[in-house]
Amino acid sequence: MPPRTAERPRARIEHAAHGRIRVRIAKGDRDPEEIERIRSHVAELDAVDEVHVNQRTGSILIHSSNGPKVRAGLQTVLDLAPFERQAETQVNALVAAVKLGDDRLKAASKGRVSLRWVVPAAFFTIGVRQLMNTGFTIGTVPWYVLLYYGADSFLKLYPEHAPATKQGVRSEPQ
Template sequence: MNNHSKNEIKTSQIIAKLVSNTPGRLRLRVGNRHRTQEEMQRLANALQSHPDIKQVRTNLTQGSITVQHDGEDSLENVYTALGDLGIIFGDIGEGKSEVADGVASTVINLNKRVKESTDGIIDLRFLFPLGLGCLSIRKLMLQGLQLDIIPWYVLAWYSFDSFLKLHANSMAPKSEQ
């Protein structure tokens, strides 16, 4: 025997981040896992049928749902409706951690400094493969063809491969305009 009422909808938890909460307007960003056309439309339709909600807009690219509601008196009802749909508020993650952003920012700044100090002749995309290449030559000269530990040819390959990957855009054929 089923103890659930007919109106109860079984939903999975959808993690969302509250982006903006101004009087009469609430905007949230849905986690990547639920950013599908079907899921976003399902949420929008369910919210639109709520009596305290005037309008619901979705942006699939950003994963955001904007809810226009009747004001402060209806805000608690909107939160309840979101909860009934399985939406819980938390950190959805944006793909990069703060540490990754910090490291990337540091490397970008260092690259700018190197480029500025050499008047644009040399940058880290050149220096990094060059450094690996020099390290491979040094290792070859000091240790010979030693194949039991990282051999010189692996470092030489990394030098060559990183040079190609770091210069992929600049080596692509230019299209005529």
């Protein structure tokens, strides 16, 4: 990432979809004059159709038909953190949180229980409960869907129990 200068406030892309990009300006760079300067520079970029600014939250919503061109232009206006790195960081944080929860559950149960067992068991239990309450009718969440999720999550979390294929190789989780 390029070094931060007075002319390039820190920002990150919060969301990008077809036709829209939302950028969030860092809290320290949100004074009214700076936000207006950023808005006017972004509005002048090629391929930008509309720019909406929320001064309080530091949010800049950009409507455009050419996202890659706008992203390249934003790099010249802002000290912009890469979008892909943020998404990867969020996934890594979620995985770390699940692993921490699993470790705590294992420690509390002295190694007898883990999330690899609890998640499928919960789906099976809820599926059987739904079946007993509603019978074979299709309700909001049908019992057979919950039973399927229970079996599927068990086989993905314990691939060694997956049925062997015709070649004798077990199917791997995706």
